[in-house]
Amino acid sequence: GNSVTQMEGPVTLSEEAFLTINCTYTATGYPSLFWYVQYPGEGLQLLLKATKADDKGSNKGFEATYRKETTSFHLEKGSVQVSDSAVYFCALSANFGNEKLTFGTGTRLTIIP
Amino acid sequence: GAGVSQTPSNKVTEKGKYVELRCDPISGHTALYWYRQSLGQGPEFLIYFQGTGAADDSGLPNDRFFAVRPEGSVSTLKIQRTERGDSAMYLCASRLTGTANSPLHFGNGTRLTVT
Numbered sequence: 001g002n003s004v005t006q007m008e009g010p011v012t013l014s015e016e017a018f019l020t021i022n023c024t025y026t027a028t029g030y031p032s033l034f035w036y037v038q039y040p041g042e043g044l045q046l047l048l049k050a051t052k053a054d055d056k057g058s059n060k061g062f063e064a065t066y067r068k069e070t071t072s073f074h075l076e077k078g079s080v081q082v083s084d085s086a087v088y089f090c091a092l093s094a095n096f097g098n099e100k101l102t103f104g105t106g107t108r109l110t111i112i113p
Numbered sequence: 114g115a116g117v118s119q120t121p122s123n124k125v126t127e128k129g130k131y132v133e134l135r136c137d138p139i140s141g142h143t144a145l146y147w148y149r150q151s152l153g154q155g156p157e158f159l160i161y162f163q164g165t166g167a168a169d170d171s172g173l174p175n176d177r178f179f180a181v182r183p184e185g186s187v188s189t190l191k192i193q194r195t196e197r198g199d200s201a202m203y204l205c206a207s208r209l210t211g212t213a214n215s216p217l218h219f220g221n222g223t224r225l226t227v228t
Contacts, residue, residue, distance in 0.1 A: 004155070006155075042221065043116075043117070043204075043219040043220055043221045043222065044156070044204065044206075044219040045219070046216060046217065089155050089156075091155070099144075099208075099217075100146060100158045100161055100169060100172075101146075101148075101156070101158065101217075102158070103155030103156050103157070104155050105153065105154050105155050106153075106154070106155050
């Protein structure tokens with residue numbers, strides 16, 4: 001079946017540090033890949049997505065590249081801010097028509113001023 | 114405009130009781146999903162509606178769980194004979210169509226605690 005393995009947290013960084021959160025997946029076919037973010041007290045929000053190999057999703061300074069050869073979709077940001085503190089979830093949908101998501105376990109990120 | 118609304122935001126019930134969790138999707142959204150998120154885990158798919166029908170209920174853990182969407186809008190997740198292991202955050206999400214090109218919008222969830 002489909003699965004997503006995500007870097008375990010929690011992760012604590014200083015402001016302006018470089019961020020990488022690792023994500024690898026197992027899926028049949030050609031899934032779409034997503035990063036969702038959950039800010040404190042809020043619902044899950046889509047951060048970025050990529051729908052085919054070598055696509056790069058980007059939003060709010062975050063980037064992730066769909067790497068089919070390594071089945072990975074690592075999240076990166078060059079300079080994090082305190083406002084980036086949240087829980088980040090990697091997810092995939094298998095594109096079989098209903099687009100249900102399979103999520104990783106989430107990574108809690110805390111940025112210290 | 115209004116987002117996905119879930120009520121109640123918190124529900125505490127005793128083991129063995131029946132509970133209903135409500136989801137009001139964004140108006141006009143035909144696709145609706147229920148997920149369950151246990152503490153420290155990612156959301157797990159429960160059921161997907163396209164319009165009024167359950168197009169995929171493969172994630173429902175057992176026959177104590179049931180969901181309806183009779184008019185293709187509001188959905189209710191029903192749990193019979195609740196168990197302590199049912200304690201989790203229940204998330205609802207909706208999108209305009211059932212395709213990945215249509216953004217998925219999540220509600221803030223209902224936190225269910227079974228004592």
